[in-house]
Amino acid sequence: MDRALEVSGERTKKAAVTKALQEFIARRQQRRVLDLMGKLEWDQSFDYKAERSRK
Known part of the structure; x- marks a missing residue:
């Protein structure tokens, strides 16, 4: 926990855990996007x- 506080720059355990969970969720979401690479068909x-100019 001490290392997590040091690396995160947060002052409280709760803030460090919250930040870690947010980063974990963001990484998982990014992984899902990367998993789709090569699986979607693009209209060339x-x-x-x-x-954009229509709006």
Whole structure:
């Protein structure tokens, strides 16, 4: 716990644990996105710049 407090820069155990859980969740969500790489079909003709200018 002391190391977690030191590395996180947080002052309380609760804040360090909260920060660690937030980072854990963010990493898991990123992993899910990475797992999708190569599995989605992209429309090569889609022009995102043209879509932006319509708004």
